[in-house]
Amino acid sequence: MIQVSLSRIGVVALRVVRQLKRDRRTIGLIAFAPIVLMILFGYALSGEMSGVALGLVDEGGHPALRSHLEGIEDFEILRLGSESDAELLVSQGRLNGAVVLQPEEVRVLLDASSLQISQAILAAAQSGAQKEAASLQRPGVVTTRYLFGYDLEMMDTVGPAILGLVVFFFTFINAAISFIRERSQGTLEKFMVSPLSRVEIVLGYVLGFSLFTLLQSTTTLLVVTFGFKVPMRGNPLTALAVVLLLGAGALVLGSFLSNFARSEFQVVQFIPLIITPQIVLCGVWWPMQSIPEFIRPISYMLPLTYAGDALRAVMLKGSSLTEILFPDLLALAVFFLVFFAAATLMLRRQVD
Amino acid sequence: MGPAISARGVVKSFGQLRVLDELTLDIPRGVTYCLLGPNGSGKTTLIRAIVGLLKLDAGDLKVLGTPVSRVQEIYSKIGYMTQHKALYPDLTLQENLEFFAGLYGIGKQEREQRIVELLKMVNLQGLSRRLAGALSGGMYQRLSLACTLIHEPELLLLDEPTVGVDPRLRQTFWEYFERLASDGKTVLITTHLMDEAEKCRIVGYMKAGKMTAVGSPDEIKRQAGLKPHLELWLKDIESDCARLRAEGYEIEILDGVARLRLESHKQIKSVLEIVSPLDMRLKEPMLEEAFLQLSEAA
């Protein structure tokens, strides 16, 4: 039987908070790491892509432009009946963009939350229109519509994801090291022989670290929205909820993996294995469409993929909690539950 | 109520190494019980088995009447002080004590009162805001004991609690342990110090995973056949010894001193009727010798 007492969870959480509070280095990292990362990633990275999902609404008049677009290998063209269909799919994130061909005008619908892809689509449409204009001896007109009606900055795409990344990284490393310490400093053995249950230990940690996650996400959000002028169209509390769920997942993953390390030194060596793939594969710096297909299933197993997606939806599209429930929140919840179970099972009292 | 701890044929191996070897032992309630034994004899392993941290290979182990497989149910009655450090170095004394008190659901008021009491007992009052990591070795040990006692456990398992503690405070500890035992609590202590063992109601000697001798310190000495000795400085050692031997006394001469084995202290008087030494000294048997003798015999 598993006993869960809220007061014991609170006792563990309070202890975790007291320990972290005293750790100035960590507090400093919480505050400054996000800013440094934003500068590094935000300005230094840009990606290539393939497999862009592009909607095409053909109302006639531009056969040359159409075949130009169809000829681009990276584009997966989906033919659509109307511009409103295209709008819907783009705003749902199902399409990266759409081109509407009308005899007198060419309109490009772009997904404002994905910069590189938008630019590639626009560039393709413009170069196609130029070629067509040259052959038809009349100027080609391409108008652009950003579905969210604002100018897209690199930071808009990257900011929300950095928030997720920073929280994940901080919580993962600190949780893993904390659990290693519980073992090496003997306190685990000591409280194993007390009424504290394994579930309470892990939940206490989740609760204690959540406070720091909140602190960190609040400062990061402030920097992202005021410093880097990324819009916050949705409810900031919804964004915090996403981040808290992500942080909880990172914590239980750290706790689980601490069982496979014997020292803090070894924990640090998990970073390349756990953190780097998330950076590369979460679809922020390199869009999901640019990741080779056989690796994409891995992307779909990484929590940062969903957290980044949800945060972008909340911040850039103003999505509500229910709109990001599926698949993002659900996936994050599943990730948390799986590793919560794994972490508690690994906290065994007995050794053989 | 049965014994506080009863073990029957307990076996625990780590790989090839049989650390607890069909160990059998009974610890009655309300005593101070001292577990002695050389390094690696399995004392810590036995304590870890008692608190349910080890999966036993065989045997039957009951703790406060509860089978060890269900010992979690009575964790609130057990206080376990580990041999090695087990506190949070980055928390203050007060915070460490509060944490462990919290695990046992002790209310705020009672907790504050217990913390003050215990800090006084271990003579750390006034240091409650210091970080545990900044304590000296002996102070750390004292805090560790305080954390173990915070919930007033019925059964105390203390693995070398007095290591590094100064003699004066050790004295205080032992008085405290005695008091706990007379309040009906059971205190199991491991130590390598014979003077501490002498203070315990019962002493158990462990060797290679077995109990080789158990009893009160006096019983153990008797079991080992150890007797007090009288050391005599005699004017004419040869002739005096001859006279004593004639009366049936066992005597050895070592470096000009006669060592006479006493059956009882009463014999001292009759010895003095036979010889009049320049000086003399009574040597009580040492528990240590008793154990050495007993474990060689075992």
Ligand SMILES: Nc1ncnc2c1ncn2[C@@H]1O[C@H](COP(=O)(O)OP(=O)(O)OP(=O)(O)O)[C@@H](O)[C@H]1O
């Ligand atoms: N987890 C373990 N894995 C393997 N061997 C172990 C383990 N724990 C203890 N041992 C071995 O079991 C033996 C008994 O160890 P234990 O710690 O019980 O001795 P002890 O009597 O407490 O000694 P000391 O007086 O030095 O504290 C030692 O040889 C030790 O190396």
Ligand SMILES: [Mg+2]
């Ligand atoms: Mg030991």
